[in-house]
Amino acid sequence: MTGEKAPDQRDGDAKSRVGSMLLAVCVAIRNVVVGGNLASTGLIGSPQKLVAYVSESLFLYRLMAQKSDLPQVQVWKGLGLPAEAARIEVMLCAEAAEEWFRNVPSYGMDLVSLCTLCRLLRPRVIFEIGTLRGSGALHLAANSPGAEVYTLDLGPSDRPSLSTTVVDDSHVRYHSEVRKYYFSGRPEEQRIHCLFGDSAKFDFSPWEQRVDLFFIDGAHSYNYVHNDTLKALKCCRPGSVLAWHDYGRAGLNGVSKWLHEFRGQGRQIYRTPGGSLAYARL
Numbered sequence: 001m002t003g004e005k006a007p008d009q010r011d012g013d014a015k016s017r018v019g020s021m022l023l024a025v026c027v028a029i030r031n032v033v034v035g036g037n038l039a040s041t042g043l044i045g046s047p048q049k050l051v052a053y054v055s056e057s058l059f060l061y062r063l064m065a066q067k068s069d070l071p072q073v074q075v076w077k078g079l080g081l082p083a084e085a086a087r088i089e090v091m092l093c094a095e096a097a098e099e100w101f102r103n104v105p106s107y108g109m110d111l112v113s114l115c116t117l118c119r120l121l122r123p124r125v126i127f128e129i130g131t132l133r134g135s136g137a138l139h140l141a142a143n144s145p146g147a148e149v150y151t152l153d154l155g156p157s158d159r160p161s162l163s164t165t166v167v168d169d170s171h172v173r174y175h176s177e178v179r180k181y182y183f184s185g186r187p188e189e190q191r192i193h194c195l196f197g198d199s200a201k202f203d204f205s206p207w208e209q210r211v212d213l214f215f216i217d218g219a220h221s222y223n224y225v226h227n228d229t230l231k232a233l234k235c236c237r238p239g240s241v242l243a244w245h246d247y248g249r250a251g252l253n254g255v256s257k258w259l260h261e262f263r264g265q266g267r268q269i270y271r272t273p274g275g276s277l278a279y280a281r282l
């Protein structure tokens with residue numbers, strides 16, 4: 001099979017790309033109207049910075065207002081550990097950590113929380129959806145000595161089969177240009193296994209009931225997060241931890257919509273205070 005698509009399919013792809021671009025523009029305008037303030041008028045000449053600023057201000061608002069949100073609970077409490085167990089050393093890998101420690105602080109909080117989860121849970125088998133440049137995979141491995149880390153991303157000829165967001169499309173393009181992972185040449189590389197495929201079609205059966213920590217950070221549309229969660233549930237067992245990145249972020253975000261629905265099914269799900277990492281112990 002080649003990667004060539006029939007003209008009808010190419011037309012359909014182009015139409016859906018235009019549709020999702022239009023939707024993204026509408027959401028950006030809504031965020032500027034709802035999340036903007038007097039200070040943000042100073043960014044009117046830099047539309048990208050303006051959208052990033054108002055999105056972050058909405059994210060912060062939701063964090064502080066705590067309206068219909070997941071409860072904010074530190075991971076040591078969420079895992080039910082006594083306070084005296086909460087003396088934790090996490091390992092940050094400087095160059096790779098720069099992907100998370102940006103001018104917006106919540107991403108750094110997410111990385112520290114993810115590393116903390118590893119330190120407390122001591123998983124033997126970890127599965128991540130969404131490798132990108134391997135920053136998450138490296139930190140998962142570095143903070144889980146002895147664990148095997150499996151990380152799945154699209155291969156060169158794979159295309160997402162479910163709907164994606166505009167930001168997902170830019171990540172997919174970025175990933176296709178990655179030539180070297182952060183873990184390349186590091187000792188952790190021996191324990192990190194790259195897998196390729198679309199998470200909606202990938203065969204997860206070899207990992208069924210084997211995964212202790214499952215980190216979902218692939219595409220962020222509702223359809224993908226829903227799909228990835230159901231696949232992850234099959235790979236986990238009682239006591240395993242499921243974690244999702246980008247909960248509560250403003251914009252096209254299926255993570256929040258799906259997790260509120262998932263919580264409605266009787267699941268106990270938390271988010272980390274100040275961050276966008278959500279997690280549940282099964």
Ligand SMILES: C[S@@+](CC[C@H](N)C(=O)[O-])C[C@H]1O[C@@H](n2cnc3c(N)ncnc32)[C@H](O)[C@@H]1O
Nearest residue numbers: 130132135136153154172175198199217218219
């Ligand atoms: C936000 S990035 C992942 C960041 C990464 N976890 C890290 O720690 O740096 C999302 C990644 O998911 C991948 N992705 C998007 N759709 C996917 C799909 N359907 N199946 C597998 N991977 C997908 C993208 O190619 C991209 O590399």
